[in-house]
Amino acid sequence: MKNIIEFNNVEYRASSGRVLLNNVSLSIGEGEMLVLLGRSGSGKTTTLKLVNRLLEPSKGEIAIEGKNSREWDPIHLRRRIGYVIQDVGLFPHFTVERNVGLVPSLEEWAPERVSARVRQMLELVGLDPAVFGKRYPRELSGGQRQRVGVARALAANPPILLLDEPFGALDPITRSEIQQEFRSLHRQLRKTMIFVTHDIREAFLLGTRIGLMKEGELIAVVDPSEFTRLDHPEARAFSRSLQ
C-alpha cells in the first residue's frame, strides 16, 4: 500500500509560542480512513490543517503524495484535497449547485461538465438535484447542509478528503443515518480520508484505523479491534465512555 500522507516528527507551535502539536509521526495509506480521536484541544484539527497547508509545521516534515508539503503550491494542493468542516462553511449567497460546483469552476472546467458533475455529486449524497440544486443553504436542514458539504468536497474528485467533525452538530438520528451512508460512500470511492472526531462510536464505525490524540501528541495508531486493548489512561477513558 502506497503512503499518501506522511508526517515525520512534526511540531506545530502557535504564534503565542504554545506547542499545539508535538513530535507527531504518522503515515496514511491510499484508500484508508484514518480517524483522529481525541478531546477538544488535543491537536486533531491542527493535524488536518497541516495537511492542506492552512498551517505550516514549525518543525519536521509532511509529505503529500510523496512530495514535501512545502514544495506544493498551496492553492494547487488544496484543490486536490476535499475539506469538510463542522460548520460546513457553505457560501450563503451561492445556490447548492454553485456551492457544489465551486472547485470545478475554480479549476475552469467547462460549464456543462461542471453541471453534470454537480448533479452526479448531489445524487451520490442522496439529494435530488432537481429539488435542491437551486436552493440556498439557509433553505436546507442541518443534515442536508452536511450532505452538500460532502458533495462539494468530492466534486473535483480529489484523491484526499479531510473531515473535521463533519457530523458533530447533527441530531443523533440524522447523524447515524449520515454516518452509515458515509461509510458505504468511503467503501465505494476508496479515497484516502482523515476524519476528526471526539465520538468513539463514530471512530469505530468509520475508521480503518484510529489515531488517539491527547494534548498535542499522537498516543497510538491502531486497528479499531485493538483499541480497547490499548494500555493508556486516555484510551481506557474513551473505551469506558462506550459502555
Add this chain to the structure above:
Amino acid sequence: MTVLQFMLSNFSEVLRLTLEHVGLVAVSTIIAIVIGVPLGIVMTRRPALSKPVITFANVIQTVPSLALFGFLIPIPVVGGIGARTAIVALLLYSLLPIIRNTFTGISGVDPAVREAGRGMGMTDAQLLWQVELPLAMGVIFAGIRVATVVAVGVATIAAAVGAGGLGMFIFRGVSMLDNRLILAGAIPAALLALVADFGLGAIEKRLLGEASK
C-alpha cells in the same frame, strides 16, 4: 409671499443651486467610495493599519464642518475658494462611514465560510471577489448611504467657501434675517437627503437581490 411662491418665482435659481448641490455630493461621494472601499479592504488584510486609519477618520468627523471648510482654504492645491475645497471637505467626512463599514462588513463574514473557501483552494482575490465582497455588500452599501445623506447636509456649508449649492439661500437668508430664503435652501436640501437615501436603498435592493434575503 410664501416660501412656495418664492421658490416658484425663482425656480431657475433653485434648480441651478440644487444641481450644484447634487454635483458636490455626487463627486465627493464617488471619490470617497473609490478611496474608502479599497482602503477598508486593505485594512482587513493588514489589521495593524485599521486602528490608525479609523482613528484618523474619526478625528476628522469631530472637526466642526464649518471649521473644516475654513481650515482647508489656506492649504495649497486642495484648498482655496470654490468647489474644490468643498469637495475635499465633503470627501473627508464621507470617508469614515465607508471605510468603517467596508472593514466591519468584510471582517464580519462567517470565519467558517472564509476557512472553507481557503481550504478549498481559493486564492485571496477569489475569496475577496466571490465571497467576502458579495457577503459584505449590504453593510458597505449602508455606509455609502450614511455618507451620502451626511454629505447632502454638510454640503449646505459649501456656500461659505464659495462653492455654491443650496447653502447660498441659507446663508443669504441668515444674513438678511429672511426665513423664506433659509427655507428655500433647507427644504430642497432635506428633500434631496430623503431622495438620496430612498434611491440608494432601491439600488441596493436590486443589486443584492435574492442572495441578501
